[in-house]
Amino acid sequence: MSVEVRTTCPYCGVGCGVLARLDGDRAQVRGDPDHPANLGRLCSKGAALAETLALGGRLLQPEVAGRPATWDAALDLVARRFTDTIAQHGPDSVGFYVSGQLLTEDYYLANKLMKGFLGSANIDTNSRLCMASSVAGHRRAFGEDIVPGTYEDLEQADLVVLVGSNLAWCHPVLHQRLLAARAQRGTRIVVIDPRRSAAAEDADLHLPLRPGSDVLLFNGLLAHLAATGATDPDHIAQHTTGFADTLALAQSDAPDRARVAKGCDLHPADLARFYDWFATTPRTVTVYSQGVNQSAHGTDKVNAILNCHLATGRIGREGMGPFSITGQPNAMGGREVGGLANQLAAHMAFTPAETDRVSRFWTAPNIAMKPGLKAVEMFEAARTGRLKALWIMGTNPATSMPDATRVREALRRCPFVVVSDVTRTDTTRFAHVILPAAAWGEKDGTVTNSERRISRQRAFLPLPGEARPDWEIIAEAARRMGFADAFPYQTRAEIFREHAALTAFENDGDRLLDLGALSDLPDADYDALPPTQWPARRGTEPGGRLLATRVPTPDGRARLVPVRHEGPARPVDRDFPIALTTGRLRDQWHTMTRTGLVPRLMAHAPEPVLDLARREAQALALQDGDLVQIDSPHGQALARLRISDALRPGEAFLPMHWSGLYAARASSGPVSNPATDAHSGQPELKHVPIRVTRA
Numbered sequence: 179m180s181v182e183v184r185t186t187c188p189y190c191g192v193g194c195g196v197l198a199r200l201d202g203d204r205a206q207v208r209g210d211p212d213h214p215a216n217l218g219r220l221c222s223k224g225a226a227l228a229e230t231l232a233l234g235g236r237l238l239q240p241e242v243a244g245r246p247a248t249w250d251a252a253l254d255l256v257a258r259r260f261t262d263t264i265a266q267h268g269p270d271s272v273g274f275y276v277s278g279q280l281l282t283e284d285y286y287l288a289n290k291l292m293k294g295f296l297g298s299a300n301i302d303t304n305s306r307l308c309m310a311s312s313v314a315g316h317r318r319a320f321g322e323d324i325v326p327g328t329y330e331d332l333e334q335a336d337l338v339v340l341v342g343s344n345l346a347w348c349h350p351v352l353h354q355r356l357l358a359a360r361a362q363r364g365t366r367i368v369v370i371d372p373r374r375s376a377a378a379e380d381a382d383l384h385l386p387l388r389p390g391s392d393v394l395l396f397n398g399l400l401a402h403l404a405a406t407g408a409t410d411p412d413h414i415a416q417h418t419t420g421f422a423d424t425l426a427l428a429q430s431d432a433p434d435r436a437r438v439a440k441g442c443d444l445h446p447a448d449l450a451r452f453y454d455w456f457a458t459t460p461r462t463v464t465v466y467s468q469g470v471n472q473s474a475h476g477t478d479k480v481n482a483i484l485n486c487h488l489a490t491g492r493i494g495r496e497g498m499g500p501f502s503i504t505g506q507p508n509a510m511g512g513r514e515v516g517g518l519a520n521q522l523a524a525h526m527a528f529t530p531a532e533t534d535r536v537s538r539f540w541t542a543p544n545i546a547m548k549p550g551l552k553a554v555e556m557f558e559a560a561r562t563g564r565l566k567a568l569w570i571m572g573t574n575p576a577t578s579m580p581d582a583t584r585v586r587e588a589l590r591r592c593p594f595v596v597v598s599d600v601t602r603t604d605t606t607r608f609a610h611v612i613l614p615a616a617a618w619g620e621k622d623g624t625v626t627n628s629e630r631r632i633s634r635q636r637a638f639l640p641l642p643g644e645a646r647p648d649w650e651i652i653a654e655a656a657r658r659m660g661f662a663d664a665f666p667y668q669t670r671a672e673i674f675r676e677h678a679a680l681t682a683f684e685n686d687g688d689r690l691l692d693l694g695a696l697s698d699l700p701d702a703d704y705d706a707l708p709p710t711q712w713p714a715r716r717g718t719e720p721g722g723r724l725l726a727t728r729v730p731t732p733d734g735r736a737r738l739v740p741v742r743h744e745g746p747a748r749p750v751d752r753d754f755p756i757a758l759t760t761g762r763l764r765d766q767w768h769t770m771t772r773t774g775l776v777p778r779l780m781a782h783a784p785e786p787v788l789d790l791a792r793r794e795a796q797a798l799a800l801q802d803g804d805l806v807q808i809d810s811p812h813g814q815a816l817a818r819l820r821i822s823d824a825l826r827p828g829e830a831f832l833p834m835h836w837s838g839l840y841a842a843r844a845s846s847g848p849v850s851n852p853a854t855d856a857h858s859g860q861p862e863l864k865h866v867p868i869r870v871t872r873a
C-alpha cells in the first residue's frame with residue numbers, strides 16, 4: 179500500500195487540502211480533514227482529481243519548430259533568442275505571461291529573472307484577468323494588497339453579502355461552509371448579481387442589479403449609513419482618511435434611494451431591505467469576486483465596497499470585513515512574489531526606495547525601474563511588433579484572453595514564442611519552442627489561498643517522459659542566459675527560503691507580508707510545512723485578522739476613496755442590443771484542459787450553451803436547443819440556445835470554458851471586450867454587447 183500524500187487542490191482559490199495516493203496505477207483522492215480551508219470537504223471538481231491524471235495530449239518532450247528536441251537544444255535556443263532580442267531591441271522587447279497555476283517558487287523565479295536580470299517588468303499573469311482590480315483597490319485603500327479576514331469570518335458573520343460572486347459554483351467548499359454556518363446561526367445571505375445564479379438561489383435576498391451599477395449601489399449604501407447614524411465616527415477619526423470627500427461624492431452620485439433603485443434597476447423595497455440589513459448588522463462580511471473585478475471600473479467597485487466597511491469600522495474583526503476571493507489556486511502566491519507587471523516582489527512597488535531594496539537583495543545587475551506591460555497590453559505589443567519574444571507558462575491565452583482572435587494574431591506574428599505547459603492547447607499551436615512542464619501531482623512547492631494561507635502542494639506521481647518542474651526550467655534558462663550565480667537553486671526549498679527572506683528584508687513592519695519566520699526553514703521542515711497563514715513575522719504567532727487598526731499606509735490610516743458610478747465600457751446599442759455576461763460552470767475549470775477530460779464532469783454541461791433572457795428569445799423567435807451565432811464588436815462564437823428566466827430582460831450568459839479544442843468556435847474569449855480598468859488593467863470580461871441570430 180502506498181503512502182498518502184498531503185497536498186492541495188489545483189483548481190480554485192479556496193485552496194482545499196487533499197490526501198492523494200497512488201496504488202499501482204490507480205490514484206485516489208479525498209479531502210484532507212485536517213486542512214483548515216476545507217476540513218475534509220471537496221467539491222465535484224476536487225473529488226474528480228484522480229480521474230484527470232491521464233492527461234490527453236500530454237507533452238512529454240521538448241519541441242523546437244514542431245519537432246522533438248533535447249532539453250539542451252531547446253533551452254539553449256530560448257536563452258539565445260531572449261539574449262539576442264534584448265541586445266538588439268532592449269529589455270522591453272521581451273515578456274513572460276505566466277499563470278495562477280504556477281507554484282510560488284516557480285512564480286518567484288520567473289519574476290526574479292525578468293525584473294531583476296533581464297531588466298524589464300514585462301511579466302504578467304493570467305491572474306490579471308481574475309483579481310487585478312482587487313489588488314489595485316486594496317493598494318489604494320490599505321497601501322498594500324491585503325485580504326484582512328479569514329474563512330472563519332464567513333461562518334461568524336450574521337450577514338454575508340456576495341457581490342459578483344457565484345460562490346456556490348466557483349468556490350463551492352467555502353459556500354458549503356457558509357451554508358453550514360447559516361444552519362447553525364441563521365446567517366442572512368444577500369447576493370448581488372444581475373443573474374439569478376446558484377448562489378442567488380440559496381440567498382435570503384437577491385438583488386439583480388443592472389450590470390455595471392455596483393458603484394452606484396454602494397455609494398447609495400454609504401450615504402444611507404451616514405444618514406442613519408450607522409457609521410463609526412471613532413474608527414473613521416482614528417483609523418481612516420478621506421471620509422468627508424468620499425461621502426460627499428457618494429451623496430452627489432446617489433442623492434436618494436429612489437435614484438439608486440432606478441439607476442440599479444432594483445425594486446425599491448429590496449434595496450431598502452439590503453441597506454437596512456447592512457446598517458443594522460455589525461457582523462457583516464462582503465465577499466466580492468470576478469463580477470466586481472472583471473470590469474472597466476472594477477477598482478472603483480472594489481473601493482466602493484471597502485468604503486462601506488471602513489466607514490463602519492467593520493474590518494479585521496471577528497465575523498466582519500471585506501473579503502476578495504480569488505479564482506485561481508495560487509493567484510495570491512503570484513501577488514506575493516510580484517507576478518503582476520505593476521508590482522515588484524514581496525508586495526513592493528516601483529518606488530526608488532523599493533526598487534533599490536529588491537535590487538540589493540538580489541544583487542541584481544539590471545533591475546526594472548518601471549511597471550511593465552499588463553496582459554492585454556502585452557499581447558497587443560506582440561501583435562504590433564514591439565514585443566519580439568514571449569514566454570508563456572502554464573496558461574492558454576489563445577482561448578482565455580478577451581478578444582482572443584486578436585491574441586491569436588499576436589501569437590502568430592510574434593517572432594519567438596515559448597510555451598511551457600502540461601498538455602497541448604490552442605496556445606501551443608503558436609509556439610516555436612514547447613517545454614514539457616510538471617503537472618499537478620508531479621510538482622512540489624507552495625501555494626497561497628484566498629485567506630493568505632500558504633499550503634504545500636506535494637508530488638505523489640513520477641514525472642512523465644522528460645517533463646520538468648517549472649522552477650527547474652526557469653532556473654536552467656536563467657543560467658544559460660549568463661545568470662548562474664543568481665540562479666544556483668538545487669531545491670525548491672532554497673527558493674522558498676529566499677522568497678521568505680525577501681519579504682522580511684529591511685521590513686520594519688511597513689509591509690504586512692512578512693514571512694521572516696519561514697526564511698530559514700530546514701529542508702525537512704519545508705517538506706512538512708503545515709498550512710500557515712501570513713503574516714509569519716519572526717518571533718510572532720503567524721496569521722490572524724489584519725487591518726482593524728494598523729494599516730500599512732505612510733500615515734497608518736486606511737483611505738476611503740471617492741468613486742463615481744460609470745456604466746459599462748461599451749453599452750448595448752442598436753447593432754448589439756443584448757448585454758452578455760460570462761462566467762464559470764459548476765464542474766469545469768478554465769479552458770477545460772483537465773476537467774474537460776472527465777465524462778461525469780462533462781455531463782453537467784456537455785456543450786456550450788448561451789442562456790438568453792426569455793423576452794429576447796421570444797422577440798427573435800428562437801427556441802430552446804437552437805444553434806445560435808453570437809456576434810460582438812470583437813468576434814463571433816457559436817452555442818446552443820437555452821431560454822432563461824434567471825436573467826434580466828435584455829441579457830445573456832455564456833460560459834467561459836469552451837475552446838476550439840472542444841467545440842467549434844464556441845467560447846466566450848473571442849467575443850469578449852478587451853477594454854480594461856484604468857487602475858488595474860483588468861479586462862471587462864463581464865460585459866459585452868452582442869446580437870444573437872439563428873446559426
Ligand code: SF4
Pocket residue numbers: 187188189190191192193194216219220221222223224225348349350351352
Ligand atoms: Fe478544489 Fe476549489 Fe473545489 Fe476546493 S472548492 S475542491 S479548491 S475546486
